[in-house]
Amino acid sequence: MKMQLCLKLIGFYIAVFLISLPVQAKQQVYFAGSGYLGRYDDIGKNYPHAVRINNAQKPVATLTKAFAELIQRNEFKNFEVNFKSVDQNLTRPLMMALSIERENLAFSTLNTPIAEISAQLVFFDYNTRTLVAAKQIPIAVNGVKNNDGTVDQDALFDLAYLSEEGLLSEALKSLKATKLKEFQKVRLQATKVTIAKKLLQKLPKELTERGLTQFLGQRLSAKLSQQRFNVIPYQRGATIGRQMAFRLADSSGFNLQLPEADYEIHMTFLDALSMQQPTFSLHGVDVEFSIKQKSSNTVRFQSVLTYAVSTKKVANVDAKDSWAPYEDAIENLLAELAQQLVNPNKAWFKEHAFSQSAFKQAKALSKSLG
Amino acid sequence: MKILKIKWYSFCAILLLALGFQARVPVNGTIVLPTAGLQAAGNQGNIVEATAMGQVNYSWSLDNDERQAAMLMAKKSLVRNLIAQKYPNYFNNYETKEEQIISNIDDYILSIVVVDEQQDKEAKTYQVTIRAGINEPKLLATFLETSEKQGQIEESYLTFVFVARENPKHGFTDKNDGLKQDIKWRVSTTNEVDIAMGNIFVNNSFNVVSPSLVEQDTGYQFEVDKFKLDYENGDDISSVTLRNALKGLKDLEEPVHYLAIGTLDIDQSINDPVTGNIKVAVSVTGQVLDVLRRGARKAAVGPVQYFGEGPTYGVAKNNALKSAAQAAAKVLAAQLRANNIK
Numbered sequence: 093m094k095m096q097l098c099l100k101l102i103g104f105y106i107a108v109f110l111i112s113l114p115v116q117a118k119q120q121v122y123f124a125g126s127g128y129l130g131r132y133d134d135i136g137k138n139y140p141h142a143v144r145i146n147n148a149q150k151p152v153a154t155l156t157k158a159f160a161e162l163i164q165r166n167e168f169k170n171f172e173v174n175f176k177s178v179d180q181n182l183t184r185p186l187m188m189a190l191s192i193e194r195e196n197l198a199f200s201t202l203n204t205p206i207a208e209i210s211a212q213l214v215f216f217d218y219n220t221r222t223l224v225a226a227k228q229i230p231i232a233v234n235g236v237k238n239n240d241g242t243v244d245q246d247a248l249f250d251l252a253y254l255s256e257e258g259l260l261s262e263a264l265k266s267l268k269a270t271k272l273k274e275f276q277k278v279r280l281q282a283t284k285v286t287i288a289k290k291l292l293q294k295l296p297k298e299l300t301e302r303g304l305t306q307f308l309g310q311r312l313s314a315k316l317s318q319q320r321f322n323v324i325p326y327q328r329g330a331t332i333g334r335q336m337a338f339r340l341a342d343s344s345g346f347n348l349q350l351p352e353a354d355y356e357i358h359m360t361f362l363d364a365l366s367m368q369q370p371t372f373s374l375h376g377v378d379v380e381f382s383i384k385q386k387s388s389n390t391v392r393f394q395s396v397l398t399y400a401v402s403t404k405k406v407a408n409v410d411a412k413d414s415w416a417p418y419e420d421a422i423e424n425l426l427a428e429l430a431q432q433l434v435n436p437n438k439a440w441f442k443e444h445a446f447s448q449s450a451f452k453q454a455k456a457l458s459k460s461l462g
Numbered sequence: 463m464k465i466l467k468i469k470w471y472s473f474c475a476i477l478l479l480a481l482g483f484q485a486r487v488p489v490n491g492t493i494v495l496p497t498a499g500l501q502a503a504g505n506q507g508n509i510v511e512a513t514a515m516g517q518v519n520y521s522w523s524l525d526n527d528e529r530q531a532a533m534l535m536a537k538k539s540l541v542r543n544l545i546a547q548k549y550p551n552y553f554n555n556y557e558t559k560e561e562q563i564i565s566n567i568d569d570y571i572l573s574i575v576v577v578d579e580q581q582d583k584e585a586k587t588y589q590v591t592i593r594a595g596i597n598e599p600k601l602l603a604t605f606l607e608t609s610e611k612q613g614q615i616e617e618s619y620l621t622f623v624f625v626a627r628e629n630p631k632h633g634f635t636d637k638n639d640g641l642k643q644d645i646k647w648r649v650s651t652t653n654e655v656d657i658a659m660g661n662i663f664v665n666n667s668f669n670v671v672s673p674s675l676v677e678q679d680t681g682y683q684f685e686v687d688k689f690k691l692d693y694e695n696g697d698d699i700s701s702v703t704l705r706n707a708l709k710g711l712k713d714l715e716e717p718v719h720y721l722a723i724g725t726l727d728i729d730q731s732i733n734d735p736v737t738g739n740i741k742v743a744v745s746v747t748g749q750v751l752d753v754l755r756r757g758a759r760k761a762a763v764g765p766v767q768y769f770g771e772g773p774t775y776g777v778a779k780n781n782a783l784k785s786a787a788q789a790a791a792k793v794l795a796a797q798l799r800a801n802n803i804k
Contacts, residue, residue, distance in 0.1 A: 351511065387577070
């Protein structure tokens, strides 16, 4: 009887404890809307579909409205999204915007269209217009060709932006997974991406050096971001000094001040090679990485890394985009490198690194990166 | 069995008591157990971010004291580097207060991130690199307190006349080709400039007096409109205007010690291709004259260009004027402080 009473008391106390856990005031994050990264005069050229979709509705841009509705239907553990005007009494209000940084129509090895979009969830300080953090969100949505062989790009990109597998849904997932404490971590930035001269001659005609370096820089940033590193965006050409041009869909434009990186990553795409076999092809890439701690100017990691992918040959299919397998190889390499910077694996470096000290360097570096 | 029951009840009682001590009942009656507070990121005052390094030698093995010593060295470097770069005039003051600051350094340094740690086991050294935010206003207050106590700093009245000038035809012309001399500027005083400049001088502990408040007391010997008239036709104040102004300010019952004068010339606007905004440049020139010493120049700035951006011309112009006014006032105030003038 007394034991039962004791157990009941404990149970009651635990129940009260759980119910009355303090509801701490969540940090407010103000929603600024959707926008575009890069030069104002390039927006129409770089993001024709985002501009088309946004301009379909007025006065609030379509992507802004759709993303706001998605956010409002969900709850966030670590912060609260505020849709009102900024509280001027706050010393440093934190703003958030969904910013498009790349739109591209690619083709797979089977010649099917793929809508590729890269965006960032940009968190910035309202008063100083300083970037606090950026979460990269790359997506790719497969489409089909019409009977006449053409591609309905508008319909494909509408899906890519607005469908359940599209950008807005991915952005919501990324937002839900965001912890504001991550913004206090060590900062990484891809600051230099170059293509070796001998490789430039092998690039397909439709792929420019600028386009490829931008793609590589953004991809690396995205893969690092997925591993919860605090990443400063790579923006070749759109940054002047340490500023990144940014324009909201409601036409407010300003330069976002970028903070200094703690670690700078230099990437050189050295070569792309292929080997053809009767039933499959092997496509490999060699990329040199150098990671430097900025304030001490110490190179903490340097090695050439190699990666190859195998592609099955399909009969009677004329692969329009022979560059696609190289892109797959690069993407896999960047994704796995980002994982290795969190938890280095000796076997991986033995397989992929030219430098024998690569694993040791990565192990020491991963401790500093936290 | 009885002993087990007693032990069980004792355990329950102790558990309840332990939880009870930690609980508190706030006004609304909900029982709240203490948890670690969530630190709001970024809601802090004027914070300057910087990176610095600290290194120590150790003998046998690296222990916690040595790590802490390296961390303290890094924090000290953060503060020293900030003073050396941003406030070189205060460096001597910092050195007299260094011990006090270092002993309370965590009051000045916020949000530390350890960027790198390097241990050289052969050389027996340990190096830590940190990035942190520095509470600049608090640090500044320490130096202001120091400089106030040190020797002969006089509290002075200061008034200023800074005019905004716009070429009705827009655009600058080369002074040497003489065309500029033929320009009749459209001159005005603006609220943005007055407030921006006034705040800087006030924050540097000057007693700022609005010119409109002293004009009548000087019998209109000092009159803003006369300055505007002179600036309409050129870059210089006429000797008559200046002499009368100095005399008027000097003869006041409580003389205004310093007169700051200058121009902010507004250039034509351009469309910024990067942001799509309208961009306006403002060129600022100014000087501070010592009223009690026959108008001797005590500080000068410019010509320096500053830019402002905005969705409309008006917004861009005002932003440019504000930036230029603030920057010019900071330079002038710093030069005055360097001469122990306040």
